[in-house]
Amino acid sequence: MNGILPVALVMGGASGALAARLANRRPDEAPPAELRPQQGANVELPGWLWLYPTIGSAGCGILAVRLPAQTAAQAFVLAAWLTLACAGLCLSAVDIATHRLPTPIIAATSAVVSVLVLAAAWTQNSAKLALAALLGALMCGGLYLTIAVASRARIGLGDVRLAAVLGLGLGTAGPGPVILGALAPFVLALPAALALFVRDRDRGSELPFGPFLVAGALLAVTV
Helix, strand or coil, rough: CCCCHHHHHHHHHHHHHHHHHHCCCCCCCCCCCCCCCCCCCCCCCCHHHHHHHHHHHHHHHHHHHHHCCCHHHHHHHHHHHHHHHHHHHHHHHHHHHCCCCCCHHHHHHHHHHHHHHHHHHHHCCCCHHHHHHHHHHHHHHHHHHHHHHHHHCCCHHHHHHHHHHHHHHHHHCCCCHHHHHHHHHHHHHHHHHHHHHHHCCCCCCCCCCHHHHHHHHHHHHHH
């Protein structure tokens, strides 16, 4: 763990810095030409955006401390979770800024996590871990797809895809974390949803759900 923790902290910080950049991009709200920075000028980000590197380092550090990595299989699973945490932070930043969860990022994350889980299963010489991850993805993705259909776009397809990818990781931890990771986002989102309803009830603002999906999954696997 001594060697993994610094790597995890650096990964989290780097993904947080990228998340801050993504959160500051508004491609559909380009400023007037006279307000755009000149070529070669330094572009300063709002101060609060630099919370993202702190969040990233903290999240990845907690994963490195809480998840075992004594065997090769455990190390691959930890790598999968670090990938989910880093990608999840970037996706959360985009979702907060634009209310979108980009499919290419989710697809790339799914591919990397799938390879890492298969590698873990191969080193264990057992298909049970891979099967558990697949079932976790199907359970989480299926639950959120059902909610998306029933809620008429309150939960978007991006949330469904993200839930399925997070389910891959949750499945490696067992059925308990899968259930907790699937349900915790609703509990975590409730205070923010109530505050948004009271503040913007007339405008019908929507709450970005991606950050709560990621937070719920990380909570489920580390408690």
